[in-house]
Amino acid sequence: MIQEISQFIKQALKLDYLPNVEVPKEEGFGHYSTNLAIIEAKKLARPAPELAHELIAQLKEADKNGLFEKIETAGPGFINFTLASDFLSKKLSEALSTGDSFGKTKSQKGEKIIIEYTDPNPFKAFHIGHLMTNAIGEALARNLEWAGAKVKRANYQGDVGMHVAKSIYGMIQLNNETPDKNASLKEKVAFLGKAYALGAKEYELEETKKEIEELNKKIYQQSNPAINKLYKLGRKWSLDYFEQIYKKLGTKFDYYFFESNTAKFGEKLVREWLQKDVFNESNGAIVFDGEKYGLHTRVFINSQGLPTYEAKELGLAKLKYKKCKYSRSIVITGNEIKAYFQVLLKAMSFVFPKLAERTEHFPHGMLRLPEGKMSSRTGEVIEAETLLNEVKSAVEQRMQDAHFPPEEKKEISNAVSVSAVKYSILRAAAKNDIVFDLESSISLSGASGPYIQYSYARLAQVLKKGAFAKSANFVLLVNKEAKDLAAKLIQFPDIVDFSAKTLATNHIATYAYQLAKLTNRFYEEVPILKEEDKEIKAAKLALAKISATTLKNSLEILGIEAPGRI
């Protein structure tokens, strides 16, 4: 829609560029507006409001199809457009016939994007940080898909390194507590957690520290069969457990990469480019001297000759490219890795210049919990499952009185609790830290995922009772509530484009909430099924249908399910 209006202005005024068009924040400034007159007035050194009047005359002249009901100027020289109801009605009809794919656009067409996110480490906990990365990554992936890009989801997991050595050390110590084959995944993972905690603690001690470091080498070289066996076992338990979580969260990865695969290749690359002076030797380690570029120096191969995360990441870039010839590669992590990624990209610009250009790091803030219960101040990490379960039990309590079959109830409480958590992550701009407030999530009121789901479910129930036609005359809808809703609905494709372009899915989240609010207002103020005039009723039902679809689609992009009733 924005594109369309911008094109119209360009042609009408014979400009050589597309003017900026946006939706004004305030009501009363029309549906769309442009600051064109202010910009042009400056070039011509003329007063902007005066120029705006002249341009409006030309725009009205050019509007042969009657797209606009009003074109007027306000404030410092903005030109504001109000759509004609015929035109708006036509747009709604298009949306209605587009059906479930309303909102899909082509702005990212031709892009092949690989997105890496979640990245939990086998043998370690899947904590709320991973949950946050997953929610953001999944939403970005879906958003880009909706904007027409081809997207591949990648997960990169650290299955070698000191944390593994610590865990295996613990597994050996706790040998007699090892769960047997038939134990539940939960018990197995709990055992791994205990083993890691023990290993991490013992690592603090001088004598065991050396032992664990030796163990680490053996794991890397796969030299000891007994250790290999433990390694295989623990790794599998972890990965199976992660898979359960992905399923719950609605993520399906196309590729899994492991450090055990990137390590040797990365090491080789670094040694190769050491000869070409991209890397230096320093204190027995091989480093990249980032200081030359205003960054800091980082170790790529440590003094024991083992590749660090940095070297592995270098190998990973190439492996990703082998799997998927991407035009763009996005890596999503917490922002504590930001500085390190800059060094990595600089090093990569020598080793794989083309890939480095296509790679971007997307750092996000931390998911914090308010002081008090579930606080992480004690230093303990909070597992994703703990948080999800806590929210879920609150949701279940709320649903106590609902008369749904048990199976459906379970599905709904899952969908609602995931939505509560995901929405509170996605509503905020990703780069900032956010505070997840358990209490306000449990209360399930206000700008929340469950509120949007509820709004959808209400409409879905109405639509069940009244069949909507394939087309309708939306001009008949004269209530303010219906008109406001209609104007919001046709913005959806623009929002999809904008958030895909800026990689900011919080715009989708905000939009979904605003739309839900408008649908509720419409629902409250405008009786649908009771409407006696057949044609008006058909139009109302059709508007409800588009609203329901759009709510569902915006939730879909956020990775949130929309049950038909909740």
Place this chain on the structure above:
RNA sequence: GCUCUCGUAGUUCAAUGGAUAGAAUGCAUCUUUGCGGAAGAUGUGAUCUAGGUUCGAUUCCUAGCGAGAGCACCA
């Protein structure tokens, strides 16, 4: 110490350099059972400080104050 990010109602979050800085929650008041009240309506209240650029600054620049993260063999 250096680098990066951030600083907006009591609280949690918004605002591609735009118009009267939006929401939610909290508090106060109203709608009272209808197509699903997990709802809707009204009121209340904020851009850290000092400069600068601009027709216009929460946004860009400089300095200060405050918070968080990072700064060599962890990932």
